[in-house]
Every structure is written in structure tokens, then in C-alpha cells.
Amino acid sequence: MSIADWTEADLGVPGRVLTVVRAPDPVLSAPSPLVDPADPEVVQLAADLVATMRVSPGCVGLAACQVGVAAHVFAVDVSRHPKTRTTHGTFVLCNAEVVEATRKEKGREGCMSVPDLTGDVKRATRLTVRGLLPGSGEELTVETDAFEARALQHEIDHCAGFLFLDRVAGAHAVFPRQTYL
Amino acid sequence: MEPVSLIAVTVIGHDRPGIIADATAGLAGLGLNLEDSTMTLLRGHFAMMLICSGDRSPGEVEEALAPLTADGRLQVSAAAVPDEDAADVLGRRPYVLTVHGGDRPGIVSAVTRVVAAAGGNITDLTTRLAGDLYVAVAEVDLPGDADADAVAGQLRDAGARLGVGVTLRPQETDVL
Ligand SMILES: [Zn+2]
Numbered sequence: 291m292s293i294a295d296w297t298e299a300d301l302g303v304p305g306r307v308l309t310v311v312r313a314p315d316p317v318l319s320a321p322s323p324l325v326d327p328a329d330p331e332v333v334q335l336a337a338d339l340v341a342t343m344r345v346s347p348g349c350v351g352l353a354a355c356q357v358g359v360a361a362h363v364f365a366v367d368v369s370r371h372p373k374t375r376t377t378h379g380t381f382v383l384c385n386a387e388v389v390e391a392t393r394k395e396k397g398r399e400g401c402m403s404v405p406d407l408t409g410d411v412k413r414a415t416r417l418t419v420r421g422l423l424p425g426s427g428e429e430l431t432v433e434t435d436a437f438e439a440r441a442l443q444h445e446i447d448h449c450a451g452f453l454f455l456d457r458v459a460g461a462h463a464v465f466p467r468q469t470y471l
Numbered sequence: 472m473e474p475v476s477l478i479a480v481t482v483i484g485h486d487r488p489g490i491i492a493d494a495t496a497g498l499a500g501l502g503l504n505l506e507d508s509t510m511t512l513l514r515g516h517f518a519m520m521l522i523c524s525g526d527r528s529p530g531e532v533e534e535a536l537a538p539l540t541a542d543g544r545l546q547v548s549a550a551a552v553p554d555e556d557a558a559d560v561l562g563r564r565p566y567v568l569t570v571h572g573g574d575r576p577g578i579v580s581a582v583t584r585v586v587a588a589a590g591g592n593i594t595d596l597t598t599r600l601a602g603d604l605y606v607a608v609a610e611v612d613l614p615g616d617a618d619a620d621a622v623a624g625q626l627r628d629a630g631a632r633l634g635v636g637v638t639l640r641p642q643e644t645d646v647l
Contacts, residue, residue, distance in 0.1 A: 312604070
């Protein structure tokens with residue numbers, strides 16, 4: 291199937307909203323083990339990640355370790371973000387890996403697990419990712435660009451135990467998050 | 472007192488609009504040239520360091536900047552410094568080091584000790600405490616013959632002993 295046609299309804303289970311953990315929780319700094327995409331627990335986790343992402347303002351992606359679960363799974367949805375060019379809507383990938391990454395550009399990133407800081411990170415703006423759909427286990431290749439590429443690299447980093455802080459461009463590339471009301 | 476050619480000035484204390492305008496006007500009034508400067512807010516405190524040049528004494532600089540300290544909430548100091556040769560960076564390679572974890576004493580000293588033992592020189596450092604999260608990002612020049620992977624491993628080990636994550640990666644520079 292095309293990943294753009296996928297919706298969380300395909301999971302067949304309702305998602306629950308989970309609590310997002312924050313650094314320095316150690317679950318965020320350890321690599322997450324690969325999963326069996328057909329495992330009912332993984333399917334439930336996929337639904338929970340989507341549900342939690344949906345209720346979190348401005349959240350465009352969420353990895354399992356961010357809800358305290360060490361599992362190589364993440365959800366992404368950049369469709370409503372202004373920096374998005376290509377978008378595949380809402381989707382969840384298990385055991386995803388970067389196949390090809392080119393044309394790096396610097397951009398400002400934040401993270402729900404690091405709510406008080408942002409940072410400038412260079413990421414590929416042309417990206418090919420391969421991963422498995424939760425449930426069916428179907429292998430999919432996602433080719434994308436711009437902001438969806440950035441979100442995917444950020445989430446795949448989470449699954450490897452890295453935060454955007456581990457990728458910032460230099461000593462002057464970390465900023466307190468400012469809230470101007 | 473002999474006039475000096477380079478003066479280091481620090482201004483630190485309560486932040487308000489106009490500190491930089493006032494300080495640089497004071498220096499310009501003495502005919503001093505601003506060379507390198509850096510300014511940031513540290514826990515909300517104004518903090519500026521700069522090097523200026525010209526034939527003036529540190530005492531004259533402090534006197535010119537005295538109005539800044541009038542309300543007792545800003546401290547200004549000036550000191551003569553020698554001319555430094557640019558660091559010999561030939562053959563050295565730039566890296567970025569990130570440390571993040573729970574706040575506890577000794578994180579920065581333990582990690583920077585590993586860098587120093589490898590002959591690495593820290594050229595820039597920012598640390599932030601955000602809630603319970605402590606973050607340090609350093610720019611590090613390693614000697615050309617240093618084994619960066621081995622240094623990264625030693626840094627990870629030092630981090631593991633402190634319960635913090637440490638990453639070392641090459642700094643990417645684009646010349647456009
Ligand atoms: Zn994140």
C-alpha cells in the first residue's frame with residue numbers, strides 16, 4: 291500500500307494518550323530494541339503514539355521512548371506544518387532506518403522531551419527511509435524532503451538513543467525556548 | 472601608569488535595555504576600538520566580555536564606565552592583557568561535544584578532563600540548566616594525530632560513570 295493512504299484506523303485499536311517523558315530520563319538516552327510489528331503490544335503502542343501526538347500542540351512526531359517504552363517505533367505527521375513540502379500524512383514505522391540522506395541544511399528543532407530548549411541541527415533535506423508498518427509488517431520505503439525529512443531523522447535518532455542536543459551544530463546552537471505571549 | 476594597547480573589559484549584573492549602548496559609548500569616548508566581544512544572559516544576568524585596543528589605561532576605562540555601576544547592580548572591571556598569537560590550529564580538527572543528563576556536580580570537569588588528556592583544546596563552551604536537565608555543548612579542537620573514535624569512547628565511558636550521555640562528532644563547516 292501507499293503510506294499516504296494509511297490511517298491509524300488501520301490499526302484496529304483505539305489509541306490511549308500517554309504521558310511524555312522528559313530528559314534526563316535514561317530511556318531517552320538508550321538505543322531502543324527492534325520490534326515485531328505484528329505483536330499486538332506494538333500495534334497498541336502505535337495507536338497510543340498517534341493518539342498522544344494528536345493531543346500535543348505542535349507535535350509532529352513522537353517516538354516510543356518518549357512515552358517511556360524502549361521500542362523501535364515512532365509516529366509522524368507533519369501535514370499541518372508550514373515548513374512542510376512533501377507529506378505522507380499520519381504514519382507509524384517500526385524498525386525504520388535511513389537508506390539515503392543528502393543535501394543537509396540547518397534548521398531550528400525542539401522536542402517534547404526537551405521542552406525548555408531548542409537547537410540548530412543540520413539534517414538532510416532529501417531522505418529515503420525504510421521501515422515496517424505496525425500490524426501488517428509490510429515493508430515500506432518513504433522518499434521525502436524538507437520538514438518531513440527532518441522529522442523522520444529526529445525520530446529515528448530517538449530510536450537510536452539520541453536527542454537533537456546530540457546533533458547541534460556548536461556551542462552557540464542551543465537556545466532557551468522563549469514563550470512570548 | 473603606562474598606556475596599554477589591549478584591555479579586557481567585563482560587565483556583569485542586572486540586565487536592562489541600554490547597557491551595551493552605554494558601555495560602547497564610554498569606550499568610543501576614550502578612542503578605543505572594539506576588537507572581539509561576546510555577550511549573553513546567564514540565568515537572566517547580563518554578561519559581557521570584550522577586548523578593546525587603544526592607548527588608555529585600565530583605570531581610565533573603569534572611570535569612563537563608572538556611570539554603569541552607579542546603581543550598584545552592575546559590575547565593571549578592566550585589565551590590561553598582552554597580545555596573543557592566534558592559536559596554532561594547523562593540523563587540528565574541530566569537533567562538537569554534547570553532554571546531557573541530570574544535574575550533578577562535576578559533570579563538566581570530568582568530561583573536559585578527558586578532552587584535555589587527549590590534547591584537545593576547548594574553543595567554545597555553553598552550558599544550560601533547564602529544569603532537571605543539564606546540557607553542555609563544547610567546540611573542541613583535537614590534535615591531528617588524535618584518535619577521535621578512541622576519545623569519543625573515553626568520553627562515553629566518563630559519561631556513563633556520571634549517568635550522562637556524551638557524544639563527540641566532527642564539526643561540519645560549509646564554505647560558500
Ligand atoms: Zn523529540
